[in-house]
Amino acid sequence: NDQVKGIAYGNGLVTNYTYTKLGQTSTIRVKNGSTVLLYLAYSYNKTGTVGIVTGNITNTSGVSSKLKDQYRYDQLQRLLYANNTVGSLKTVLQYTYDTLGNRLSQTLNGVSTSYTYDSNNSELKTAMTTNGPSIFYSYYPNGNLKTSNVTVGGNTNHWSYAWNIPGNLLSVTNNTMVQGYYAYDGLGRRIEAKEGASTTFYSYTGTETLSDQFTSGASNNYVYANGLRIARMGEYVSTYYYHVDALGSTRLVTDANHSIVFSDSYQAYGQDNSPSGTEALKFTGKPVSQTTGLYYEYSRWYDPSIGRFISQDSDPGHRSDPQSLNYYVYVQNNPTSNTDPTGHFLIEALIGAAVGAAVGYGWCVASTGGWTSSECGYAALGGAASGALIGLTDGASLLLESGAGAGGALATDELVNTSDFFANTESVTTTITTDTTSSISTGATPVISSTSSGSTISIITDSSGQGASLTSKLFGGEDPLVVRGGLNTPQSLDTALLKGGISANSAPGATVEQLSQGLPHTNIGVTTVGSIRGIGGDVISDATDENPFHVIIVPGPGGTQELSALFDIRPNPWKVPR
Template sequence: MTTYAYDAMDNLTDVYQGVQHREFRYDQLGRLRTAKNPENGTTTYAYDKNGNLISKLSGNDYTCFGPVVTSPPACNASADFDSSGATNYYDALNRPTSKQYSDGTTPSVTYRYSEDLSGGPLNYQKGRLTSIVSGNTTIQFNSFDAAGRVLRHTQTTTGAVGSPYVFGYQYNTGGLLTQLTYPSGRVVSTTYDDAGRAGKVLGQLGSVSTAYAGPPTGKIYIQYAPHGAVSQMLLAGGTSETWQMNEQHGYNSRLQPTSISLATTAGTPVTIRNLTFGYGGAENNGNLLSQGIAGTGLASALSQSYQYDRLNRITKVGEGTTWNRNFDYDQYGNGWVSAYTPSSFAPDPSTPQSQGTINADTNQTGIAGSTWDGAGNLNNIGTGSFLFYYDAENRMIRSVLGSATVYQYDGQGRRVARIDCPSNMTTCDAATAGAAVTSFAYDAQGQLAAEYSNHPSSQPCTTCYLLADHLGSTRVMTDSIGTAVQCHDYLPFGEELLAGTSGRNGCYLPASGSGVLFTGKERDAETSLDYFGARYYSSAQGRFTSPDEFPGGIVDPFTDQQASQPGPLPYADITDPQTLNKYGYVRNNPLRYTDPDGHDWQDAVEFVAGVGRGVAASESFGAVGAPSESDSMSSRIGQAVGTGVVGVVGAIASVGGITGGVLTAPTGVGALAGGAVALKGAASAVGAAKNLGAILTAPMQRSSDSGSYTNTHESGAVYVGKGDRARSQASGRRVAKETGDKHVATDHTSASSSREGFKAESRRMDQARSEGKKLYNKRESPGKKMRQQDGEN
């Protein structure tokens, strides 16, 4: 059993779950001051007078929005309010201006606004975020149009191959991205149907035109299912739109994906891959029960079956009698492989294989020789394995096994370089002789657009297309005429099924690969870990290597979290105690859910539909056609990342065998679960071009976490509060339980900051009183005093 305790202001204060206790404490304004969790101990927060986060202390490292006092290491501000208000961390509009760290090694971050970087008279930069500077990388948003959409942006990374990377953007009157120009000069154009969905995708590099994705024969546009997900498109049209491959998606009456297929079009069609998905009949609760796999590289068609426990956690996977693997879990959501057949199908040595390999006090694995740091990060997987090192943001900066690989990040926390050091060197940088440098370039919305390297390409084809399954996992890589050059199948948590397993041969690999693989995330060859953005994931362990934490900073478009409002459990669903585990992966149901950014699980089916709808951007993006109030967060995220469709990244220079560019098709890996993606040269694609719309027009977007709400109960009485929608629902259940008065409706509005959320809460209470409604609130909102201080009614 899991029990929750709240204070009089409805703040979550304690969670009791078996031997684990999570403790949260707040100041008089309801702002989180300390969070104590089993995985990483105590984190302490401090705020300025406007409610902006000014410092975070986790372990021995301070993160400061402003200067750092290094003796002793701390932030240059009192943890309590004073007359100065410690406003040096933010500007007059409460926008963060700097972020620094006390460890002496993590690069500081500087945010700048309203700079004129275009050199022209019409930049429309006033009030907008124009640059982010950190360490070896500077991001500049050089130019905007009158609607605040980014027209040009530049990423400059010291030591990166071909840097700086310059991108250009054009939009139609509806705000959809119509042209995307990449650093090589390649221009990708997208046409749309009447519903604002991608209809055709074309590319131009110099005098050479290339058709990447288009409509089926006799159609004007790519075809879509009723819920907005792709149903059919043709791929690899070359210079004359002579399409080489046909991709089709099928759905059942509940709009769940039932099939994904890719076949050649020339002569007698050849099925490259046909995937089928079964959910059962009357017992269909959304869990995938079976998967069929047919096509190239298989001696015969295969069928996988899956079983689940009453908490919808996967407990068994198998391919007939050829092999099986069983999973079990403790009450905290920690999992392990409990059985497997045959003996030759043994798990990786780093995989937990009994409950005894899990520390129930901390949710950390106890594989022989593995250790963890004070912030809850995995230092090494086991005796004789890798050593991992982290910065003050808990980002992995180095992995060492004999030689080192160094990882570098920009001011938005995105990985911009991976540097393989020469033999037996335990650290290096891009200037080190003999170092192999891979650089990552991002578009203006922050999606990875291309990779560049100074070492020879191992790409198996000049232009490669990737077919992804319902989770976004790469299943087949083909060349431009439909020949399969790589095939991939997976165990539920992402480990690859290799050549020789159940008759797999030919295009299947003899050892686990690297590149864009499980759920469209990049798998590093050196560690076999998947880079999820916020942190790294081990498919062998079925869990993340670092705890899920809110870092603070510019608003996170996926979760709507912002710098001024950390929450007690920002990425957990308190109605599901399994998600309290900060290392857990997607509720231990990896065939149904995905994690787009390393923070928050999403329903893959709703995500697919959301990306297909694309044109309807999320609240934060504010493009064409706002989503419905009934849309899930999974759908909204899908809508946000799916708006617009295709990006082709041309390589900047012919260095170490890098030539050509990258294509990500309408259902690109990393953006939409399902669909083909093309790769050219040594670059790798993981995302589609997006509707950049308004993502950067207001860096501190309205945050649902800082919102206010009014819950109406069956008797007509109301309860008013501050917080996000999840909190409003939790309050509704709590008050209903206390009073016996059923919660029937919620009115929620986002706010620009924590302070504005409190003031809105106070106004709601005043309105309820003026209307003669009974209030279930036990005390006045702190927002009343704030309104008086600000001279507001």
């Protein structure tokens, strides 16, 4: 049935797999010689849900701990009870749900949290923990999370979320401190993340991260075999290897010397359980924000603390499956058996062929831009039929046939040719050419340039890793003006951030008069795209039918104080008596 039997890694470690007669993962064993670093044994209920997981896991100090997970479900296969034990740490969780799949209560080691919802659209309104935090949520009209106010002991933290028109998360702010800025390509993929003092740029293969590059000059390239992440290749020929469980969650990361640099078990909905070391790709193999705790699930962001996405699913679901009609719930409340590789499509991860299903679905989304299961579901089925890994020998890193029409040649082209690295926005037709003389897996950095109708877009990263300009550069080689109404004080810019983002007008070749037309303010602030990027900020196109000049300004590390100083305040030419 072409299910993977074993993997020999470049550092000498070996992973072996066994399966049930139904194709479910039975055991996973990671060994360094005769030493078992990770062992997981799965047993299943008659419904196919995971009943018990036993085994052992080794942490970064080399200490091996026994683990045991026990799960119970209701008649709809929704998780009711989870008992996770790692060494001496025991975590017991219990859940109840309403008929729509909304979580009504959670009990964590005896501490209860109750939840309330908007009866019209399943938006989470409150989460109240006994002798703990009280959280109040609000939403934009389109169902995207707007604020979450967390009160503990009389002190309140105000979290706010800003989105662009297609529904991509642009920023997360805690009180007045921005925790993250994000930019996306025309397919809605996150290609830039700015969290704290660190800015990271991403490219993709299907729905998975192919490479990430940091403004410090450091970078990582990821090696896959038919959708299974094998290794991360960093600078100075440093290579790290991923060892995952049946859900694809990263349980261990090892280096070239067999040392464990990351280890984690997880609670059922993805929160950490006895972690040691640090790693960006964790629960179900997805990237987690170090500043917000949110998981980036390709098209939406997932909050493991509430087991929900923070924006609505664009897939309307199916009446034949009522639990799929809830736009926020994660994998229909069965996180021990299912994953959601794109934020839209539930996959039964514990069937070995589901690796192929995830890949088939991912290739469909990447190649067609389809965002619904009706468009790409058949690709997932084709991928499942094609199966998972058929082998990995001699440390070779290659993509094997993934089914659903994505043959080996296409897969290899997608791995080597990163021509979709920085696709343009939906409003611009872009042709991108890429230097593909070196495989990305060798550590070579792609040199990318693109030409669009009406303007030239250059996104150049030389082979030394230097000179990487910020993504979302939609303005060519010139330095366009940026005009924003008002006095643009730090306080007014902070207020704009809290309300969803710092709006302005900008376009190549546009004059101050053109960009200020329609602004109601007596005064305007004028600066340039180059000045904003010079302080580490960015200007992101957010054009609408009503305002084709509209952009979002992302402050640099110096925040709104530094940004405010860039604006030349002058009278609005449309308000000056003529």
